[in-house]
Amino acid sequence: MITVQGGCMKFGILYNTDYYPEAHGTAAKYYEDILTQVELEDALGFDAAWFGEHHYSGYSFGSPPVIAMAAAARTKRIRLGTGVSLIPLNHPIRLAEEYAMLDVLSGGRLEYGIGRGFLKYSHQVFGVSEDENHARYHEGTDIIVKAWTSNGPFSYDGKFWRLKDYTFFPKPLQQPFPPIYASAVLTPESAIWAGKHGFHLSCALFVPQQARVKTVIEHYRQSLRENGFRPEEKEISGVFQMYCAPTQEQAVREGVQYAQNYFKFFGALDARAAHDSQDFEHHGRGISRAFAAQP
Amino acid sequence: MITVQGGCMKFGILYNTDYYPEAHGTAAKYYEDILTQVELEDALGFDAAWFGEHHYSGYSFGSPPVIAMAAAARTKRIRLGTGVSLIPLNHPIRLAEEYAMLDVLSGGRLEYGIGRGFLKYSHQVFGVSEDENHARYHEGTDIIVKAWTSNGPFSYDGKFWRLKDYTFFPKPLQQPFPPIYASAVLTPESAIWAGKHGFHLSCALFVPQQARVKTVIEHYRQSLRENGFRPEEKEISGVFQMYCAPTQEQAVREGVQYAQNYFKFFGALDARAAHDSQDFEHHGRGISRAFAAQP
Known part of the structure; x- marks a missing residue:
């Protein structure tokens, strides 16, 4: 992932x-390999290690804060991010609590990537x-x-969550x-919303529709700009695949x-529960269809 | 906490x-003191460190697995427990995922304490x-x-949660x-349910109604016994307060x-949202009323 x-x-x-057991071995070995790699990244000066969230059979992590905490405890300076934390699928207070704890326990190294989650x-x-x-x-x-x-x-008196005199800890x-x-990535509304709130932007550079x-x-x-923020003060991170060889x-x-x-795995996940919501149609059919024309 | x-x-x-800021300092210092203490417990041969879950202003931890992961990374053999993980307030798949990750990442040191949560x-x-x-x-x-x-x-086709061909990771x-x-603690139904499933038991020895x-x-x-388990193979853990002085x-x-x-704090939490459910009345008015007669 690069951040500009x-x-x-x-x-x-x-x-x-x-995750493929025949390639990665046991879960314990798989996690250990990842953490050893993050230690090396820390030593080599990489800026951040980011952990995805998904809830399906070894696709990313069910709990990014747990693996990020394990990484934080074994490193000194590398920042720990989420790519992304799935806001709609979790209670926001639960997320606020666990990521605030991670920020405190990592010495302020959290980069909080957020997203909607694209899998039905x-x-x-x-x-x-x-x-x-x-x-x-x-x-x-x-x-x-x-x-x-x-x-x-x-x-907070919202449509989905309500709080009354709630006292949060820890800051x-x-x-x-x-x-x-x-x-x-492909939904203009999400980018406009990010800009409106002055958040940084995460996007995927590996999707086929690069013009979009x-x-x-x-x-x-x-x-x-329209909301009084200066674009040059905001970061844009982009994901793409990398593979090194001689x-x-x-x-x-x-x-x-x-x-x-990965694309096949991605496609299979989407195929097992195809989107059919009005919201999905309205928002341009989302990232999961971006690969529809891929082999 | 003792386990027998x-x-x-x-x-x-x-x-x-x-948590009291005037006594404990910043959240960062508070957590660091706890983790330093757990390191000492690990060295001294304590059997386990347990972390509670609550969602209110420094009462226990919003995310036990995050603090337990931090403790696991800094210790070698001490077991890491929850006292307790609040099952009804979280999606069970989320809990299964994060605690399985903690078990894998801690080298199999999880003691999973579960409970209903007593605060309205x-x-x-x-x-x-x-x-x-x-x-x-x-x-x-x-x-x-x-x-x-x-x-x-x-x-799984339950009343509250439904899963279809769900593949879990990690074991x-x-x-x-x-x-x-x-x-x-005071609800016989909960003890009977624990026995029926062959789980270990957690109870609180500090409540005033010790006969109950x-x-x-x-x-x-x-x-x-009625469900084919041998009581002598099961553990009973009990919580009480301890304070050491010369x-x-x-x-x-x-x-x-x-x-x-602590009792005052406990009472205030209960007072801010008093129980009134049929379930609560049916189950003997729960642990939070155990302190009603306390000063």
Whole structure:
């Protein structure tokens, strides 16, 4: 994952993993390999390690804060991010609490990447209607920021969550709150919303429709300006696949199979529970259809 | 916290903390002090450190697995427990995932204490009806055990949660699953349910009605026997307050104020949202009323 702000580029690794027991061994070995790698990244000066959240059979992590805490305890300076934390599928107070704890316990190293979650299957598991996805994302993020920044008790009367005189603990170490990276890949509304709130942007550079991604970034910057923020003060992070080998020819030959594996896995997840919500249609059919034309 | 099995007694510390900034300092210092203490407990041979879950202003931890992961990373052998994980207020798959990850990442050191949660206020925050508390506890635990033990996809058609061909990852390191301590203090139904499932028992020895606690333990053992389990193979853990000082007189004089602080805090939490559910009346008005007659 690369992060760009005002011409300065940062490098990190996003663990948005798909697990294969025959390749990765046991869960214990798999996690240990990841943590050993993060220790090396810490020593080599990588800017951040990011952990994805999904709730399906070794696709990313069911609990990013637990693996991020394990990584934080074994490293000194590398920042720990989420790529992304699924706001609509979790109670926002639960998220505010666990990520604030992670920020405190990691010495203020949290980069909080947030997103809506694109798999209908996950919505089914968590009993959340897809048609509420955008609204829950916006309300949930609002509550998290309020929990992190309120001094003393606060109340919130939302459509999905209600709080009365709620006193939050602990305050995150980073003030006023940890950097938030809002995800927007192909949905202009998400980029406009990110800009409106002055969040940083996370996008995926590996989707086939790169022109659409470019448009989304333009929407984001425009929205920042319209809402009194300076685009050059905000970061844009982008995910793409990387594979290293002694020669470029070897890297392409070997690496392409892993990229294809991921796209196939991705496609299969989407196929097992196809989107059919009005919200999904309204918002341009989302990222999961971006690969519809891929082999 | 002490744990008894077949005449052998184990000692641990339960961090079911109430936080006072003037005494504990910043959240970062507070957590660091706890973790330093757990490191010492690890070196001294304590059996376990347990972390409570509550969602209110420094009362226990919003996320026990995050603090337990921090403790696991800094220790070698001490076991890490929850006292307790609130099943009805969380999605059971989320709990199954994060605690399985903790078990794997800690080298199989999880002691999974579970409970219903006794504060109406927490139910309000999480939008869960108190009248569903027992039923959610039973169904949630059932799903967690199923997630931890199923080989391959499984389905679950419950009243609160539904899963279709769900494939869980990662399997906990401890097989067939980490020890489960089901909480029962004053509610015989909870003890009978714990015995029926062959779980270990967690109870509180500090409640004023000690005769009722004794009855609950008898119910538990009877239930174990009736369901084909051997009580002598099951552990019973009990919580009580401890305060060390050079002399007993000094310990009582100084320690009593902290115990009273806790009871007052406890009472205030209950008072801010009084129970009124049928379930609560049916189940003997719960632990929170145990202190009603206390100063």
